[in-house]
Amino acid sequence: MTTSNTPGTLLTPKQVADRRAQASHTSPCVSMFARMLLRAAVLRRRRAASALLAMIVAAAVATTMMNLYVDVQAKLRTEFRNYGANVVIVGKDGQSLPADALAKIESVLGPKTLAVPFSYAVARTQDGQSVVVVGTDFARARQLNHWWKVSHWPSAPNEALVGMRAAAVINPKASPNRQPFELTFQGKAIELAPAGMLQTGAGEDSRIYLDQSEFQNWTGIAPSAIEIAANGTAAEVETSIRQLAQLLPAADIRPVRQIMEGEANVLSKTRATLYASATLVVLTSALCVLATLIGWVFDRRRDFAIMKALGASEHLVNGFFAAEAAALGVVGAILGFFIGIGVAAWIGRVNFHAPVVPRFSVFPYVLAGSVAVALISAILPIELLRRVQPAIILRGE
């Protein structure tokens, strides 16, 4: 500290005025200013602490809400992917897709995107009934279609997954039957063992699912449809569809409107509710800060009066209170930000079983908001006090 005064010595009003006239930011002046700020915080610990607490709570709540608002939409989108494919690629006019289609799709959409090939054939059972047989990749289908209720997934060769209703047709005698059965397709027969039962409540119940390579060996039919669960926002999915259309000109690429529109609908309603609630919560906590800080500043009208009585200019006094408020805002914002990130992560873990990723891009907004609220709540009472003679305040009236 480079100070020319011994600590505790007060400057006369004239000296203060002189110093200010010389240079407004010489070091003694700055150090005095800093000391006043520090003493104000230390001497009135209790009131300062309650103001800081309000600030921290408000900043924490604002951080939590902003973090949630951004992250929850991404979290909900992952939940919506459990509804299954939102894009379907089929060969034009029932043609098979090119053999490298799956590899191409993965190269465009990235390895994280789920793409499941399906190929279809109508085979006959031993008693001449028609049944749809589907070749697919079980590992992928299992990931894509979470809602499939499967008693046991096939693992051994020549094991098939049999739909509920198809099972009743191939083996009408008993339902949990693991007897092998025979299917014929264009004269070629295949013996299959039912590994498990599939229940979905939709068309899948009438079908028999086979591993793709076994299916292709038997029927010679290559995949004619690929179902894709494309991640991201509606716009990102649109972009993916356009990219795929360029890549696979021989195929028909269709968004699954039922899934896409349902998702868009629910998501937009949730987002709007979240936005409204976040606004309300942040406003309430800002109000809390305002009430506390106004009280705090009002309480210190004696300091204000003494400063003025000692000859401090309006600028200096305003600057002092503003700096104090700003310091409070900054400290509150920093502490509140980290607490808020913690709370958001906790909510993510409790509600979505995955932590909300901390978003540091939110920090500038929280900081600016905190400082702004602090400044407003400091300036309001100062404006009121300015009109009052210091003598009246000092007399305690």
Place this chain on the structure above:
Amino acid sequence: MFPRIVYESFRCQARRKLLAGIAITLGVAVATAMIAVATDIGDKINRELRSYGANLVVTPQEDTLDVEVGGVNLKPPSDGAFLNEADLPKIRGTFWHHNIVGFSPMLPVTVKIGHGSGAKDVTLVGTYFNKALRFGKEDFTTGVRITHPWWEVEGEGKCGDGRLARPGRVEDSPAACGWPDDNSQNILVGERLAAKLGKKPGDTLEISGRQLTISGILSTGAAEDDQIVAPLALAQQILGKPGAVRRVYVSALTKPPDALSVRDPKAMTPEVYDRWYCSPYVESIAYQLQEAIPHSHAEQIRQVAQNEGTVLSRIKGLMLLITLAALLASALAVSAAMATAIYERRVEVGLMKALGAGDLAVSAIFFAEALLLALVGGVVGFSAGALLAHQIGRSIFSSQISIEPVLFPIIIAIAVFVTFAGSAAAIRRAVKFDPVFALRGEG
């Protein structure tokens, strides 16, 4: 004396009381609005989730296998069993009929389009679009426009009787000409099929010797894009089986599954069975549909039914946590405002104590004031919060958010409690403060 002190305090310090009152009012308003939204959000999102379509399907008990690949039905048309169309209005007579948003019967028929060697097989599906039905004394409408909201009909300008088509919500266009009337002989053609045939709205298509008018082009993003969709009565005429329905899609509001929902109703004790039967689980609604429609089998469509529970519970949980945050923030705002208001009146406390008032008397005055503020702020805040919730419901969900009357005493009690709790610490400090210092103005 006591009422006078309180009265004068309000009269002389109107500005300060107003500040504290505003804080309480705003706090209560936010709390009310958030509680109302959080308690109603489950129902609202449940309705929005119905935009994913039907979550139940009713089929004949003795149904044969569907043989369908890529939207083309390969099963002989008259094969298998049918449901009776006359039984369908009974769906409105089930226990949970208020939860049933709508239902659509489906009757696929394979028809030939064109002549000679150019003829091809196309699936024609008969259904309700927005059919007016009657069960008992109750009139209602149902059909794909309710159960399949993603179906879009492009009327492409004028068609049929020359009016403009207005695709969209049922309420907006009760007789939009893009959608055929349920009693007409008009049909919708899937967009890919229409492109292949080169047909547009207003054209006619010959099916089984009938000249049918195309009233619109249907876009669904699914198998229907390659099919023809017609009124159910027309499909029954073509098939030659009046009253026949292959399956019925039912869209119902359900409760997310829990431990009780997945239990087998046959193995339940009577009390558990009653509880299960009277809960709107997708399983119990399926069970009741089976009871209502003879020789039927009702099944949940797992793709829709299984996922909505998770989405619903996630959104409900989120709103609950946010409501807690809102309650905390408004409680803090109220406490802070009260503490400030009391702290400023140390001199008054000093004076009262110097005149011989006991701690109890001083506290009583402050608590009486706090109670008054809380009651007034609570009532005003509750009304403002109800209005806010109403606005949120209107602008986001375009429906009412109802406020339970039981919420009113709870909210007022919370407001009084929070105001007291916020004041308590400040009152204790004010009372403990030495009157001498307070009167000298040191503190």
